[in-house]
Amino acid sequence: MQTTHLSLFDDDNKRAEARSRKAMRAAGFVSALKGAMFRAAKSSPLSRDQIVDEMNALAAAAGRRLTQGRAKCIARDTLDKWLSSEEAEHVPGMYAVHIFCLAIDDPSPLCFWLESGFGIQTAEPETLKLAEFARGVLEHKLRTKRQRRLEEELMSNLEGTR
Structure with a gap:
């Protein structure tokens, strides 16, 4: 029976270590992104109802839906769930985050996305x-x-x- 000994410096170990680091970054990503969106909404001069209206208007003008369901627009409670870190099951899609940033005229949640996932500084x-x-x-x-x-x-x- 032949045994294989792996070095700490083997490519497989390096890849596994890199994957582990990425997984740790990804684990808290959704709640952190929601937190960034919450802070952006809070600092916006628009109320949450106005944000919903603006998001729906932008999505309609672009001919796109903000959710995967049959609804043509989002309701206030959907936005509230997207902005709540505790609502783990309600995650906005990439397009919804983009429209959110356009609606409030604040790219900070998208900047957070780039910085936290890829280390890209805006x-x-x-x-x-x-x-x-x-x-x-x-x-x-x-x-x-x-x-x-x-x-x-x-x-x-x-x-x-x-």
């Missing part, structure tokens, strides 16, 4: 402008450095021909 327009400026400064420095190096090479070539 940035404000001002931050993007600063990053573009910094990139331009660094590119200019790199061009200047290349120009100096080329100048030195040309100078040494000219001095060598004399």
Whole structure:
């Protein structure tokens, strides 16, 4: 009988460890997303009834449903369940979260989704402008450095021909 000994560094163990880390992140995702939606709704100037009306209007204008059932629109109690961390069985779909964010004009629940699942950080327009400026400064420095190096090479070539 042949036994196989696995090292801590085997690919299977690395994949299992990575899967375990992802599973831990995923375990609390739904309640955390609902919490992000709750906070966004709470800070919105719209009441929950107004949010429902706006979500239904946006979905109707797009020709889409917010739920998988036969209902053409959602009711206030559906939104309340989506915003409640305790209502584990009532989870908004991806499209519903998107429409919710559009209705309240707040992308923070979607930003949370990207950050918690994938570590993707979102940035404000001002931050993007600063990053573009910094990139331009660094590119200019790199061009200047290349120009100096080329100048030195040309100078040494000219001095060598004399």
